[in-house]
Amino acid sequence: MSRLRHLLTGALGLALASAGLLSAPAQHAAASDNGFSIRPAMGWSSWSSVRRWPTEDKIKAQADAMVASGLNNNGFVYINLDDFYQKCDANGFVVDSYGRWTVDSGKFPSGIKALADYVHSKGLKFGFYVTPGIAKNAVDKNTPIEGTSYHAKDIADTSKTEKNYNCKNMYYIDYSKPGSQEFINSWARQYASWGVDYLKIDGVGAADIPDVQAWDKALRATGRPINYALSNNLPIANATTWKELANSWRTQGDVECYCGPGANGSGYPLTDWSHVSARFNTAASWQPYAGPGGWNDLDSLEIGNGDQVGLTADQRRSHFTLWAMAASPLLLGTDLTAMNSTDKAMLTNDRLIAVDQDGVAAKRIVNSGVNQVFSKKEANGDYVVALFNTGTSGSSTVSVNWSQVGFSGSADVTDLWSGVSTGTFATSYSATLRPGETRLIRAHPVSGSTTxxxxxxxxxxxxxxxxxxxxxxxxxxxxxxxxxxxxxxxxxxxxxxxxxxxxxxxxxxxxxxxxxxxxxxxxxxxxxxxxxxxxxxxxxxxxxxxxxxxxxxxxxxxxxxxxxxxxxxxxxxxxxx
The missing domain is CATH 2.60.120.260 (Galactose-binding domain-like)
Incomplete structure (x- = not known):
């Protein structure tokens, strides 16, 4: 089975293929040639709803709910364990005999391999998490680097500490020193042996390009297909580098608002409209860098638990529409065990998923106050156009001419949220939208549309x-x-x-x-x-x-x-x- 068919199996893959939406557009920057993420990843990530308290049982429950809800049949296949699975002491991460992080056995008594095996038994894929550098405890103990004569002190730059959100105390690695690549290789081999299918490396900035390169090389060397994701708020100045090395990269900070009532702002609401609407500008500016093998990641998709996530139904549909138009990975952050029926209908709309999975990131063609329009041309010659009112009060009429979209003449228009054909429009299209509302259409040029x-x-x-x-x-x-x-x-x-x-x-x-x-x-x-x-x-x-x-x-x-x-x-x- 080809990697593309492996990703796009079932009804969704057949629908995309029959619609002629699977061919890849030309891109400026060279994409990673690791062969993975030909289309944006789809699944679930633990950070938004589970936050700092992941456990083996919680992750299993989300995998069970993914299958019970049927979302896996729509392409949502990753179950990704994010941060705070590790064991810490006063000096940072507790490490194994080769200087790698250890897992908190109180949270994950069966270990990560057993958890990955459970996820795989459900027909799903397992994702994991790491940050750049080497742990202070590894350096203090001068642990050996597996398979070499080198030790942690041989490769650590103790004058600088890496960004880390949990145990802290991570030193930079000096990649000019022998043993540095071998250390990352040993870590990647461990993850591959555990059955990891997706790896997020977090806290990445321009100074971490050597780490990104090392992990890219190490993951390839394992021989296991591992989707490689970078996070977060990466500088656009290095966009071509991220594209060459990884399968996705976070274009902005967290979509979570951290405004819930629990510790560290946990609990509902998970986000708010200001954190979602801030993505319109980044989706536009990062657009040239997306394409098969590498995607602009707008962060978690906060749909599944109704209004309590902090967004109205209109705003959630706009949230999904923007992510789909940007061809962003679709990684749900909500609690799948409490799936709301309204939101399930949104998430199982294969017309929306097809827009995300068509391999094209949309360009912004209207940017006028609260009025936003994004457009993209798909491989079958159709144009997908999204109109938004990003305001929080007052309706607004949003209009676009077909010449702005990229063709002349008339077009048959289908509303992609409803699936209803709305007729033929001669030269333009407009919609009066409530605050936070979107209209997503497919425009099929018809006779007379010669340009x-x-x-x-x-x-x-x-x-x-x-x-x-x-x-x-x-x-x-x-x-x-x-x-x-x-x-x-x-x-x-x-x-x-x-x-x-x-x-x-x-x-x-x-x-x-x-x-x-x-x-x-x-x-x-x-x-x-x-x-x-x-x-x-x-x-x-x-x-x-x-x-x-x-x-x-x-x-x-x-x-x-x-x-x-x-x-x-x-x-x-x-x-x-």
Whole structure:
């Protein structure tokens, strides 16, 4: 069974495949090639509702409830044990003979392997937790590193302590020292032998890139398929690094509000609307980095226990809709043993799950006060559009033109929350939404919708090129500013239902008085050599260059390549007729 089929089994996988939603879009940054998380992970995590008091019985009960509720049949398969399973003393983590954390036997008397075996017996997968560094107790005891002649003191940098939320007292590891990688390898082997299928490494920042690299290498070496997740609030400046090394990364701090009545803010409510709505901006800014093998993690999905989680039903639907549009992992934080029927209906809506699992992260195309619109194009040519009123009082009418979405003409519209076809809309769509409400639609372009837009920022481009927003009048989320060099290029992947000669229009800006000619090639063959892209008067003024090109049925590559040392003009989009 392929990894993708292994992930997307059952009715959900068949629905996605038949809808043509399983093909992967091109991405700018190289994704991790570990072969896992081809689609965002789905399951449950202990932190939101269990917090600092996990036990063996509690985790088993959640696994039982996952199966009893039937959520596993909708793709929710991970049962992830988060922090506070470890044993601590006055100096931090109690360690085993090789310097690795030990498990609190009072909370987990049967051990982690037995717990993982139980989760696996339910047809589910087991997730676990760690943070960077090496424990102070390991260094104080100078424990040996398994399988080597090295010891903890050989690899520890005791001048710096790592971020840790439980026992603290974690030193940095000096990865220039022999034995450092071997220490992480031994820890990863232990987790693999216990049956871990998902590993979250928490407290990660830019200074921890060596740890992220070491764990990536170690997990691969185990030979066990382990989904590798990073947390939390990772800097976007290092987004390409996270994408190269991991399968998901937390884009913001915790979604929990820590405003409950219990210790450390535990108990209900688990979150509030301000913690959810803060994700709209991060979903937009991180969008370019998501794709098969690596996902922007917006944190736990707080749906399952009704209004007591701190969100109204409208807000919970908006919560789910944003996560689905962002193609975020869907890891429930609620108590599955107390599943609310209203929320179960939300979570078992396969139309919503399909939006999350289509392998595409949506772009924000409207950002006007409380009015937000996100849009994405799926592999079958349909567009999924989410309209939101993010306010907390007062209804608002949210509108979007099909040209903003990326096509012209009319479209057949289906409401994805209800599954109801709402008719054909000529050039735009609007909805009057209550505060916190969303409208999620699928727009299927129909006869007369002859133009499909391919934004340059979503295309492939040569090294040294950047996606910029410092000029006005562009479409989408930016434009490509190529390197000033001969050979600089932008390459779009353009679909066609049939083999035909098709009109294409390239929107560009050239704020100089010198022409910036480019070769236009289709599927590797130049179809227009040294095509003129003359000055447009300013970098804020855009012009169109239209030509007819031969397209094959299916996917085609259309590349524009600068032929002089001045490079290419700024490139905004390609429209295909």
């Amino acid at each position: 499909v837009r391919y934004e340059a920022e979503d295309a492939a481009y040569s090294a040294g090129s950047t996606v910029d927003t410092n000029h006005t009048g562009y479409s989408g989320t930016g434009f490509v500013n190529t390197a000033n060099a001969s050979g600089a290029y932008v390459e779009w992947t353009v679909d066609s239902a049939t083999a035909r000669d098709a009109p294409i229009t390239i929107q560009y800006s050239n704020g100089t008085t010198t022409g910036r000619p480019m070769d236009v090639s289709v599927n590797g063959t130049v179809v227009s050599a040294d095509r003129a892209f003359n000055g447009t008067g300013s970098w804020d003024t855009w012009a169109n260059s239209t030509l007819t090109v031969p397209l094959n049925a299916g996917s085609n590559t259309v590349r524009v390549t600068a032929t002089t040392a001045n490079g290419a003009p700024d490139l905004d989009y390609l429209d295909r007729g």
